[in-house]
Structures are given as C-alpha cells and as structure tokens.
Amino acid sequence: MASPKFQSLRGMRDVMSPDAERQRAVVDVFADLAGRAGYGHLMSPILEDLGVFLRVGESTDVVTKEMYDFEDKDGQRIAMRPELTASVVRAFVQHNPTNLPWKIWYEGPQFRHEKPQAGRYRQFSQVGIEVLGSDDPHVDVEVIALGWRFYEALGMRQVSLLMNSLGDESCRPAYLEALTRYLLDRRTDLSERSQETLDKNPLRVLDSKRREDQAIIAEAPLMVDFLSEETGEHFAAVRAGLEALSIPYEISPRLVRGLDYYTRTTFEFASTALTNAQNAVGGGGRYDGLAESLGGKPTPGIGFALGVDRILLACDDEGCFPEPATAPEVMVLDLVGGSEAIVLTDQLREAGFRADRTFDGRSMKAQMKVADRSDAPWVLIVGEDELAQGQVTIRDMQGDAGQTTIDRGDVITELKTRLGA
C-alpha cells in the first residue's frame, strides 16, 4: 500500500537553495542598512491575539476576509499575523519604551488567505521598519529614503515612488464628506463592487481599477486640495526633504492604501519591471492614531513594509541581485575509506574554509564529477598512495596548475596560499 503523498498548502511554497540563500541575502542587505541607520531589530511572534488586528482595519480585506485565525487549546482567539505594523505597535504599547523615537526593523513571514498568483502568496515575507514617537516630517523622509536606498542597494532601477497625503482629523472629515457626496451623486454609475465599497470606506473607491469607475474617479475631489494648513505644511516638508536627497517621486493623489490606519503621509514603491498586477514592491505611511487604538498613549508612528518575494521577482526581471555563490572552496575526495577524509574535512572547516567532500566510496571518476559540479576550485585527493606516504594530492580544477602531492601537514597553509593568490 503506497502512502499518500502530500504537497505544500495552496499559496505556500518551499523556497529551496539557491533561492533561499538569495532571500536571506536580501534580508542581510536590509538589516545592514537599517542597523546603520539606528534601527534596532524586533522579532515579534507570528501569532497574536486576534484583537490586535481587528482593531486596525474593520473595512480592510486583509483583516476581515483574509486572516488565518483559530481558537487554540485554551479557547483563546488567535491570529497568524497578516501584517506586521499592528504587531510592532502592540509591542510598543506593551513595553512602553522611553527613548523616543523608537526605531525598529523587522523581517519575517506573514499570512493572508488570498487566491494565490505569481507574486501573491498565502505565506509571504516582508522586511520593514517602524518609527514611533515622532511626527517630525524628517522622520518621514528618513523612512522613505531608507526604502529607496534599499532598492538601490539591490541594484533595482525600475522602481517608482508614489506619494500622497491622506490628511488627518483636522481635514479628512471635510474631505470625506465632499468625496462621499460626489460619489453618492453618481452612485448608480459606479460598478456594483464600488457601490459596496462606498458604503464601507469611500476613500477606497478611488483605487478601483474597474473600467466603469474610471471616469468618475478621474473627476473626484482630491485629498490634497483639502489638506489643512498644518497637514499641508507637513506634506510639503516631506517633499522638500526628498528633493534635498534627490529621491524622485510622483504625487499620486488617488493613492489609497489598504489598511485603515493610515494618516497623512502615505507612499508606495512600484516596480515598472513587473508586468503583472502585483507590481507593488513596498508601501507604507503614517498611522498617528494606531498606538492609541491599541490601548497606548497617543503616539505618532510611520513605517513601511517591503515584499521580499516580489522584490526578487522584480530583480529577476531587471537582471539584478543574483543568487549568492555557494560553491565550496575545496572538495575532499575519499578513495580509501577509513577516517582520513572525515578528519581532513573537519580540519579544513575548523580552519575556516568552505569545505565539502564526497561520500559513498564511488569510483574516482564519479567523485571527480561530483567535485566538478560543486564548482570548487581545489580538490584534495585522499588515496592509498597518499595515505601510505602521509600525503595528500591537491588538484587545480579551474586553472592550469595541474596537481601535486604535498605533505599532509602542509595542507592548510598550501590551501591558504592558493586561495589567497
């Protein structure tokens, strides 16, 4: 009886070598950039109390329709995090750090029960930063600039930065009223879907891509025309900062982000190298009311999340950020069995070399093929003659040095010399 075969769940995949090394390298680049900019690392749990996310978006699909949630063995309502900002703010409120602004970076998997597609997975990975405790527009600039520099560091060139301000409580209500009135007047001309959206969150009608909505959206009142003096100045200061850094951006007055908590500065990074609908490689914004809604003191905050999986797809299209090399520096061939090869390989690794070896006592020809495929530049051959003489043969696999037999005790220094040259 054959046992049933299993496969990974829908929308979830095994990232295998060398893609996995590449993904980790992306995170390493980000960690370095964020660390040098004064951001500490936060590793928060993948599971949170369901309430953490219910607070952040009653009209967002991410929270209302796509969340993996369940009751655990104690009967507690648990969610697998669909995003990380809410977790970070929960951690901020819980630990109440006193040295503000609190700047952290993070990385890790998130879960959304969506219909999968290239660049859209049910388990996906993001890197991001959050800053809590300051509403200085220069914080906005720093955050956005860090995202921009990150794409640059990966070699991405086909990224555009879209900027908008969603206003705050001083001006958004007036705008919402104007927008709602405008849309209600044209309600029956809107798509069915948009009519539903209109009832829940009029702002979101603006990012409909349905044809029948486009004419109405094009004429709709814009938030940027309703910004209060203070909010308008804040936005202008952010823009001036980006200009001072020569970071190109585009004002996108209909940019509305999916999470409800955004206020004032919002932005999105879109890849023009990605031809499918999933072309957003990052996004973020301010959420000045979120800490309070999670039980903390009123605290301004801003951050972004960048999609690692989509970034790598964009890198494939742009031909940038290749997989890191994983080849060993030296391969050990074992023609004699016994313990000589395991000891030699262990010593090489202890000495700091990337060292691998062959197994299974196959023919020398077969072992040479394995060594060749490994791309190791040097091969060490442990054969009967060598063993008897206390020697090892070193062979050049890529250059024209051929092979020579050296004393067993000289292997480490000899390899250092050859790899150093």
Add this chain to the structure above:
RNA sequence: GUGGCUGUAGCUCAGUUAGGUAGAGCACCGCGUUGUGGUCGCGGCGGUCGCGGGUUCAAAUCCCGUCAGCCACCCCA
C-alpha cells in the same frame, strides 16, 4: 470570492485537433582509463500522462468532478 487558461520523466516540452495502449532535449547513473572532472561516443535508470470517476473493445487523448499553478478582477507586499 468571480471568470478564464494550463497540468505528460528531476527540469523544459512534443504527443491531445481525427481515441489504439508514452517520446525528445537537458539532468542523473554506468562504460570507454584496474586512481582523475569538464568535450566526445555508447549504454542505462526514470512516468498509475495532477488526482478521482464516467463513456468505449480500447482514454495522455472524449465527458464530469476535484486539486494545484498561472492570468484578469479583487486585494496588497
């Protein structure tokens, strides 16, 4: 969640139109050197044709269902 396209060896795919009982290239293994890779030659392993059911003397091929991937919508990273 809605609609559409696709699913044959580890990988990329042909074969599906006109049902007759499975192929190529690459990869892998072995031989050509009784201790030597990359090129070349020869040989070989490998598939319940996504899965389940139906029609038929006969199904990779036709029908139904189901699962998965992809595309658009939606959503968003």
